[in-house]
Amino acid sequence: IRFQWKSKLRLDNMQTELLVTGGILSVVLSAVFAAVFNPLPPKAGVVGIDLGTTYSVISLFHNGSVEVVADDLGKVLTPSIVAFTPKGVLVGYPAKEYGVMHPEAVVFDAKRLIGHRFDEDTVQHDKELVPFEVVDVNGSAYIKVDVMGKPLTMSPQSVGAHVLRKLKQQVEKHIRRPVQKAVLAVPADFTEEQRNATRDAGIEAGLDVLRIISEPTAAALAYGLQRRAAANIVVYDFGGGTLDVSLLNLDGGVFEVIAACGDEHLGGEDFNQALLESLLGAFRAETGLDASRDPFAVDRLRRQVELAKIALSDADDARVAV
Numbered sequence: 001i002r003f004q005w006k007s008k009l010r011l012d013n014m015q016t017e018l019l020v021t022g023g024i025l026s027v028v029l030s031a032v033f034a035a036v037f038n039p040l041p042p043k044a045g046v047v048g049i050d051l052g053t054t055y056s057v058i059s060l061f062h063n064g065s066v067e068v069v070a071d072d073l074g075k076v077l078t079p080s081i082v083a084f085t086p087k088g089v090l091v092g093y094p095a096k097e098y099g100v101m102h103p104e105a106v107v108f109d110a111k112r113l114i115g116h117r118f119d120e121d122t123v124q125h126d127k128e129l130v131p132f133e134v135v136d137v138n139g140s141a142y143i144k145v146d147v148m149g150k151p152l153t154m155s156p157q158s159v160g161a162h163v164l165r166k167l168k169q170q171v172e173k174h175i176r177r178p179v180q181k182a183v184l185a186v187p188a189d190f191t192e193e194q195r196n197a198t199r200d201a202g203i204e205a206g207l208d209v210l211r212i213i214s215e216p217t218a219a220a221l222a223y224g225l226q227r228r229a230a231a232n233i234v235v236y237d238f239g240g241g242t243l244d245v246s247l248l249n250l251d252g253g254v255f256e257v258i259a260a261c262g263d264e265h266l267g268g269e270d271f272n273q274a275l276l277e278s279l280l281g282a283f284r285a286e287t288g289l290d291a292s293r294d295p296f297a298v299d300r301l302r303r304q305v306e307l308a309k310i311a312l313s314d315a316d317d318a319r320v321a322v
Contacts, residue, residue, distance in 0.1 A: 047171055047207075050185045050215065051160055051198065053111040053241025054269060056080050058167040062175065069171050078170075081108045082162045084147045091166040103131045103299040104146040109269060110159035112241055113141045114201070115194030122265060129273060131295045157201040164205035182207040188214040188237075188244040189262035214260060215239075216246035221255055232258075241267040268309070275305045279320060297322070 048059045048066075055077040059068045070076045073093065083095035083106045090098050099106035109130060116123050118136040127134035133144035135153065144153045168179050186198050195212045202209040216235035223233065230251040237244040244262040248255050279301060280292050291297045300322050308318040 047168070047179055047182045048185070048218075049164060049167060049182055049202075051111065051164060051201070052080055052239060053109055053267060054080055055240060056163050056167060058171055060171055060175065069174050071170050078163065078167060079108075080111065080160075080163050081106060082110070082159050083107075084145050084152055086148050089162055091162050099299060103295045105148075107132055107143055107145060107159050109241060110143065110156040112264065113143065114156040114160060115191060115197035116141045116156075118142075125265075131299065155197075157197045158204060160198065160201035161204035164202055164207065168205055168207060180208055181210055183211045183213060184209055185213055185215045185218050187239075187242040187262050187264055188216050188246055188260040189242075189264060190214075214244070214246065214257075216244040216260065216262075217248065217255075217257055220246060220248045220250075239267050241265075241269050243267060271309055272302065272305050275309060276302055279305065 046061045048061070050057050056079075057068060057077055059066050068076045071078060071092070075093070078092040079096050081092065081095040081099070083090040083098040083102070085098065085102075085105065095106060107130075109126070112126050113123060113134065117139055118134070118141045119139070120141075123134060123141045127141075132146075135142050135144045137153065137155075140155070142153055142155055143159060144151055146152075168182075171179050182202055184198055184202055186195055190198070199209045199212060216237045219237060220233045220235045223235075231249075233248045233250060235244070235246045235248070237246075242262055242264045243266040244260070246260040247258045249258055276298070280290075280298075283289065283291055291301070301320070304320045304322055308320045311318040
């Protein structure tokens with residue numbers, strides 16, 4: 001099946017790079033904030049973390065500068081995916097690979113459930129799109145997976161804690177010192193409940209969360225750290241699971257947030273889902289078979305759809321073959 005996408009607007013390489021690095025800016029500024037609010041001596045680890053819907057990233061304020069810390073594979077972006085196996089928990093790329101054979105034991109997009117009540121419309125919508133179960137635990141949305149026939153139930157923040165713990169260990173291995181303090185970046189439209197749940201995830205991961213800061217605000221602040229001229233700045237943060245837009249005023253090195261809004265159900269994952277459903281519908285119309293009932297087929301198709309989406313950022317068409 002062939003997808004074709006055309007655009008009247010073409011971004012040059014420099015513009016594209018600026019858009020891509022916007023997400024890194026938020027975590028860089030988070031690390032700066034972590035250093036500012038850190039009451040510990042310089043030897044203590046101070047980090048900024050962007051716990052994303054699809055990918056997460058961590059940076060370290062170290063020796064007067066900010067460093068985005070890569071994992072053992074040299075990658076600075078860690079998939080926000082957690083796999084539960086009989087031998088333990090996998091996070092990131094290993095979890096993604098484990099999901100090829102065990103999609104029922106893998107959790108992704110947990111950020112879309114964090115801090116939400118089970119009966120909310122968004123939860124009822126999202127629970128139909130994932131291979132794991134979303135269940136009601138005292139009114140809150142929890143996640144239930146199948147680990148080789150054994151059910152395991154956990155909160156979305158516990159899933160996030162596994163990702164944060166992995167990132168924490170990543171930095172500790174890099175600097176050979178413990179990491180204790182952190183600033184976490186969250187979407188602009190996160191509610192107080194979602195921010196508190198994100199803080200709980202950090203605490204569960206063994207972090208002292210100094211502050212929760214909005215992602216687009218962090219990016220704008222990082223952009224303007226060395227600027228003194230008065231200006232209005234609009235930050236357009238299109239992530240894997242959310243769209244955030246913030247308008248800030250910079251004057252004399254002081255920022256004021258004028259307005260902020262967002263949509264926590266408009267991101268790269270929503271493009272993936274739209275393409276996935278379109279392909280499943282085309283396959284159903286052509287063969288009369290409903291592949292959506294096969295979690296293995298859906299998982300394989302989801303992976304190919306993401307690759308096609310990425311290709312369509314540069315090309316007019318892409319092929320999907322499973």
